[in-house]
Amino acid sequence: MEFKTSYDAIVVGAGMSGMAAAIRLAMFDRKVLLIEKHSIPGGLNSFYRRANRNLDVGLHALTNAVPKGTRGAPLTKLLKQLRIPYENLKLCPQTYSLIRFPEKTLSFSNDFNEFDELIKTTFPEQFSGWTNFVTAIKDFDETNLQNEYFSAKEKANEFLSDPLLIEMVFSPLMIYGSAWEHDMDWSQFVIMFKSIYLEGLGRPVGGVRTIIKLLTDKLKELNVDLRYSCELQSIESVDGKVSTVLLKDRKLGELSIQTQQVFSSIGLPETMDKTNHKEANIRAGNMSFTESIFFLKEKPRELGQNATLIFHNNRDQYLYQKPKTLIDDQSAVICLPNNYHDDNEFEEGIVRVTFMANNELWTNLSEEDYKAQKEIVSQKAKALVSTYFEKEATFIFDDTFTPKTVTRYTSHYAGAVYGSPDKTRDGKTAIDGLYITGTDQGFLGIVGAMLSGISMANYHGLQGGAQ
Ligand SMILES: Cc1cc2nc3c(=O)[nH]c(=O)nc-3n(C[C@H](O)[C@H](O)[C@H](O)COP(=O)(O)OP(=O)(O)OC[C@H]3O[C@@H](n4cnc5c(N)ncnc54)[C@H](O)[C@@H]3O)c2cc1C
Structure with missing residues (x-):
């Protein structure tokens, strides 16, 4: 692949969010360069081979695993936006999962009613509070980019008085997606609750490789310039606006490319450290x-x-x-x-x-x-x-x-799988034209990261920031 001297947009990182963002932009005829530091795609959701066996890195479970055509569901929207047929995902649902604490065990499947019934029998005195809690979760718009950050545990305490139930319900959601220790941001909690308990878990046959192939095939079909072993070195700005990026390509060495938009999936502190707006208050995870x-x-x-x-x-x-x-x-x-x-x-x-x-x-x-x-x-x-x-x-x-x-x-600082506790919900940074996608925009996990790439491309790349 030959580099052009300028692109409409440069997407940094060929993980789930970067690939999804590049696909969306290219679908609307933007000239896109997607660069990836590593020699293969996938990022945190990747694969390797040892002793003649395929090993997956991410993907214990694909969240949001709803049946084909489920109206309004994030997975349905995601596949529609990327123009990927549901069947191609080859999704198999989970059997059931266990939440095992010393005193009690809960299980959940892709049928939320079963979980609800189990909570009724395991924590009978909590059930009416639980029902109201679930209603509050269902009614909350977790996708609103203007949502304030606040404690999900405080919210749960408004409805539930048994700490064991709270701990048990929170544990899968925290370990599958909280950059905060001990607690979760309420919007993030609602995303995780809906995507795991209300929608469900599945796995594409072929695992991570199936998802990655669907995305890389699309990138090819849309003529996105995808370059591996190519690292973002710095982002230059003029009058507070993105102007040029400096890259280090394994084969071609240092390159300077002009663009007005950069969508970075490498993390918020990691991205800002590539600019001259180093923001000391952004913490690594x-x-x-x-x-x-x-x-x-x-x-x-x-x-x-x-x-x-x-x-x-x-x-x-x-x-x-x-x-x-x-x-x-x-x-x-x-x-x-x-x-x-x-x-x-x-x-x-x-x-x-x-x-x-x-x-x-x-x-x-x-x-x-x-x-x-x-x-x-x-x-x-x-x-x-x-x-x-x-x-x-x-x-x-x-x-x-x-x-x-x-x-x-x-290259995530501190090996932080869920990125920084400081997110930028609308993807904006101190520099015009520099946007964050994926983990540090606040939508994480495989489906979440892809949705983030799509929504940031739509919002900033295609609609000029109009929600
Ligand atoms: C062990 C494990 C298990 C997981 N299990 C699940 C699960 O079961 N279900 C689920 O939904 N999610 C799971 N996840 C989380 C999920 O994989 C991630 O949330 C998601 O893949 C994040 O995607 P992203 O695009 O935001 O970021 P990343 O995947 O981190 O992508 C960023 C990319 O940027 C590249 N990059 C970094 N620096 C540079 C640079 N300077 N120049 C160019 N490129 C650069 C990186 O190499 C990387 O490819 C798991 C993760 C791990 C590690």
Whole structure:
């Protein structure tokens, strides 16, 4: 691909939001350059291959998994905006998922009524408050870009008085999408509640690769200039407006390209550090994770476990925070990709175990200690998973990634998977023409990031900022 000397828009980062933004802009004949620092697309939702096996990085579950044609649903809107037929996503729904605390266990599926009924029987005295809480969630417009930031826990306390119910309901939503520790922004909570409990979870057959291929095929069809191993170095502005970007391309070296619009998905502090408007008050995020991926001879069902996801917590309280040790082994998410409804894809059993992790502690280890600690994490994950099986599993192969890996492959400061706690809901920055998409615009997760790319492209690129 030859670089042009100027583009209508430059999109930075070929993750979910960057690819979606580039598609939308190119659909309306904008001349678009999409650059990606890494040699493959996907960002936080990517893949790799080890020992002849395909491993997914993101995607335990696609949220917002509604049946075809569900009117007004985010997934329906997303596919329509990207002109991707629903069938091409090859979406399989979850069986059910568990929220396991020492005292109680809840389960939820893609039928919200089942969850509702279970809360009625498990927390009978809370049920009328719960019903009002759900109504307040349903009635709230979480997509309004002008929404104020406020505590979801404070809001939940207006309706519910049992801390255990609050902790249990919050735990999957926090670990799947909160950049805040201990709490969530109310709008973000509503997004997550609707997308996980009210809509549901699924997995495309083929996992991450299926989603990425749908997006890269579209980019090709629309003639987007997509360049891998090409890094944004700096964004220059004149009179407060974007004018030029400086890139470092692995093959061509340094390049200067003119544009009036930059859509950056690399994070808010990461982006502002590429400009001369360094804003000291934007914090890097704290939440990072390790993940151990195991391949087993048996499928989890043969070992007596049918759940798709298990949100495991060994304390009465759910401590969603950067742990003071390398990992917090008292809580975890266990993902069992075989346990989506259609399991013709895998010949082996697969289990993924995610622990909250401390980025600095991992980063400061010597090479030797790093290897040894990864092995300890793997052993802890294996022991935990085994408690959820009725029979002994035969572990064949495993691999573990850490916050250090996340930083290396995505360049997010501190390996922060949910980005900075400081978001820019309308995508605007101190520089005219420089917009944030994805994680730090505040819509995260796979569907959320794609919706962010679409809405920022529509709002700033196609409608000139008119909502
Ligand atoms: C282990 C794990 C499990 C997850 N599980 C789920 C799940 O089950 N369900 C779900 O919905 N979500 C999940 N997520 C979250 C989801 O993957 C992300 O929220 C989403 O992919 C974020 O997309 P994004 O476009 O905002 O950012 P990113 O994916 O971070 O994309 C940013 C891109 O910018 C590139 N970049 C960085 N710096 C530069 C530069 N200077 N120049 C050029 N390019 C640059 C990066 O390489 C990256 O490709 C998970 C994430 C992880 C890590």
